[in-house]
Amino acid sequence: MNIIGFPRIGEKRELKKALESFWTKKMSENELLCVAKELRTLHWSYQKKCPFVVVNDFSLYDNMLDLSYALGAIPARFRNLKGLELYFAMARGNGENVACEMTKWFNTNYHFVVPELSKHDCYTVNAEKIINEYNEAKSLGYAPKISLIGLFTYIGLSKTSDNSSKKDIFPHLKKVYLELIKTLSTLEKGTIIEFHEPIFVKGENEFFPYIKEVYNEICTFGVKAIVTTYFEASNEATKILVETNIEGLGLDFLYGENNLTSLQLIANAGKKLYAGLIDGRNIWVANLDSKLSILDKISLIVPKDLIHIGTSCSLLHVPFSKDSEIKMDKEILSWLSFAKEKVRELELLESLFRNGIVDSNKEAYEFNKTINDGRKQSQKIHDTKVRERIANLVITERKESFQARIKTQRKELGYPDLATTTIGSFPQTPELRALRQKYKKGEIDTDTYENGIKEYITECIRFQEEIGLDVLVHGEPERNDMVEYFGEQMKGFVFSQNGWVQSYGSRCVKPPIIYGDTSRPESMTLKWSSFAQSLSKKIVKGMLTGPVTILNWSFVRDDLARKEVCKQLSLCIADEISDLQNGGIRIIQVDEAAFKEGYPLREENIKEYETWALECFKISSSVAKPQTQIHTHMCYSEFNDIIKTIEAMDADVISIETARSGNELLKIFKQVGYANEVGPGVYDIHSPRIPSVDEIYKQIKLLLEVLPKEQLWINPDCGLKTRKWEEVKPSLKNMIEAVKKIRSEG
Ligand code: GLN
Ligand code: ZN
DSSP states (O other): OBOOOOOOSOTTOHHHHHHHHHHTTSSOHHHHHHHHHHHHHHHHHHTTTSSSEEESOOOSSOHHHHHHHHHTOOOGGGTTOOHHHHHHHHHHOBTTBOOOOEEEOTTSSOEEEOOEEOTTOOOOOOOHHHHHHHHHHHHTTOOEEEEEEOHHHHHHTOEESSSOOHHHHHHHHHHHHHHHHHHHHTSSTTOEEEEEOGGGGGOOOTTGGGHHHHHHHHHHTTOEEEEEOOSSOOHHHHHHHTTSSOSEEEEESSSOGGGGGGHHHHHHHTOEEEEEEEOSSOOBOOOHHHHHHHHHHHHHHSOGGGEEEEESSOGGGSOSOSTTOOSSOHHHHHTBOOHHHHHHHHHHHHHHHHHOSOHHHHHHHHHHHHHHHHHHHOGGGOOHHHHHHHHTOOOOOOSSOHHHHHHHHHHHHOOOTTEEOOOSBOOOOHHHHHHHHHHHTTSSOHHHHHHHHHHHHHHHHHHHHHHTOSEEEOBOTTOSSTTHHHHTTSEEEEOOSSOOEEEETTEEEOOOEEEEEEEOSSOSSHHHHHHHHHTOSSEEEEEEEOHHHHHHTSEEOSSSOHHHHHHHHHHHHHHHHHHHHHTTOOEEEEEOTTTGGGOOSSGGGHHHHHHHHHHHHHHHHTTSOTTSEEEEEOSOOOOTTTHHHHHHHOOSEEEEOOGGGTTGGGHHHHHTTOOSEEEEOSSOTTSOOOOOHHHHHHHHHHHHHHSOGGGBEEOOSSOOTTSOHHHHHHHHHHHHHHHHHHHHTO
C-alpha cells in the first residue's frame, strides 16, 4: 500500500490557525513547531497499516518551497535572513521584498511557490527538516518513506531570475540535489525515497536526456528510489525509467489510463509498480469492483508481488475526513470519501486484491457495493427534465454577428470610448462578513439581512456615480464566494461544513460538491441586480459565474462526463441570463476565471477540452439578445496559446489581467486581429498600493499603442473584494481622472 501524501492543514485547520497566530506574533516558533509535530503524529497514525508512512509530505507552507530551502536556492533579496523568517519571507514577502511568485500545481487548485534560480547562485544542502521528520517517524516506531519533489519537476517548474537559461543552471542544481540525496542516504541502509515527477506527464522536455543518468546516480547512494507521476499518463518517461536502477515506478491509472500501455516494459524490467487507484483528487467512495478490474488487467502483465496499490496522487487535494459532517444529507454523505476514509478504502482494496473476498473483508466489500449501487439508482442524482433539455439541446451562435451586435449595443447602451467599469466585487468589509454570518446562524431575520445588503449596494452605486464610472456594478456583497453563491442556489449541489482543501500556505477552500443533475429553480441574481439598477440611470452590469469556472472549482460527480456536467451548468447560467435581460439588465458579465486552469496537461487532449468548454460558454451566452452586451472576465494575462478559443467565445467585451505587463501581453489580441472589445486591467488589485493618475494615464497610453480607443474598456484587473475601501476609493478616482485626461486630449 502506498500513500503519496496526506493533507497537512489538520482536521480542524489547526495548521492554518497556528500559522496565522505565528505570523501575527501571537504564537512562538516553538509552539508552532509543536502543533506541526502533533499533526504529523496524528496523520501517521492513520497510515499505520501501510508498510511505510510518508514523511516530508508535511510542510509549513509548501513542498516546493521546502525543497528550495533544502537546496539553498534562496533569491538574493532574502539572503540576509535565516530560519523560519527566511522561509516565510520567501513565501509571503517582507517589507520591501516581494514574495516569490506562486502558481497552480498542474491542473489542481493548489498553489506552489515558484523557485527563482540563477546560475550565479551557490547552493548548499540543508536537510534538517527531512532528517527531523524522518527520525520523528522512526522514534514513533514507523518505517518512513521520504516524499521528495524530483529534480526534473523542480527545475521544470522554476523560473530564472536573470538571463541564465535553465540548461545553464541544471548542472549546479543537479550537483546540490545529489548531495541532498547523499545526505538522506545516510539515514539508514536503503532509505526509501519517493520522487514526485508529475512534470513527466507533460511529455518530453529538454531535460529528458538526463533522466537516466540522474536517477542512476541517485541509486548509487544506496537509496531505494520510487519515481512517481500523477494527473496523467507518463509513458515517455516510463520508457527511460525502466532502464535505470530505480526500484519502482508510481503511475496514476485513474487520470492516466494510458499508463496501462507501459505495463509490459515495467514487467520486463522487473520493477515494482505503485499503482495509483484510489482517487486523490476527488471525493467519491471508490467503486472497488472497477478498481479490481483495472488490477486484473495490470496483474495479467505485472507479477502480483510487484504490484503495490496506492493513491493516485497526494491526498492533499481532498478534505481531511467526513467525520464532522453532521449537517449533510445522510444519503449523499454516504457516497463521499475524504482522506481518512480513502486510507481505509486502500486497505480494503489491498485485502481484496491479495486474498479475494474472504470473511475478513466480505462485509466491507458488500457495503461498498451497496453504496455504489445505491448511488447509481438514487433519485437524487437523476432529473429527467434536465436530461431531456440536454438531449434536445442545439448549440448555436448569437443571433447576429459581433459587428452587427456592437452597433446596436453602442447605440442602445450609449457608453463612450474608453468606457470605465470594474470587475464586479467591491470590498468585503468585516461588517459585511459579520452580517452574513449572523444570517447564516439564524441570529437575524431575512429582512434585516436583506436591508443590510441593500444598504451596501446603495452605497456602492452612490460612490460609483459620484466618481463618474460609466458602467456600474452592484458590488457582490451577497456573495461569500463566486462559485459557492451559485452552487447554493442550484439543485445537484451539496456543501460540506468542514471539507477544506489547502489552496496555498494557510489558505483553504471548501469546494462545492456536484452530486447530481443540476438545475436552477429560481433566479439567483436578479433580485440584487434589479435593485441596483433601480437606483441609477446608468447601466448596472449583471454579474454571473460561468459554467466552466463553476465546474473547475467544484468536486465533480464521477458518474457523468465532465463535459456533460458542464452542459447542465451552462443551461443554468443561460436561464439566469435570460431572467436578467428580461428583468431590464442590459449588460451581463459571465466570469470565467478558471477557464484556463481546466486545460488538460497533455497536448493531445486540449482540442477536446476547448471544444466543449467553448460550447458550454455558448450555451449560456447565446440566449442573450443582440442588444444585450455579454462581458466575460478572465483572471490571467497569458492568452497566446488560447487566443483562438477566446476569440471563438465571441463575448462582446472581455476584461483581463494584464496590468503587470504594460502592453506586452495585449499584443496578441492585435496580432490575431481580435475584433471584439477588450478591458485590459489598468492597475493591479492584488496589491494594496494606490496607483497614481499619472501611472494609470501612462498605462492607458501604452494600451492605446496596441488597440484603438473604440475597442478598449478601462477597468482594474480583477474584482475588488479583497481590498479595503481606503484603497479602492482613491484608486478608482485616479483611474477616472486618468481617463478624463486622455479624453480631453482628444
Ligand atoms: N466578478 C468577480 C469579482 O469581481 C470576478 C472575480 C474573479 O474573476 N476572480 O470578484
Ligand atoms: Zn479576476
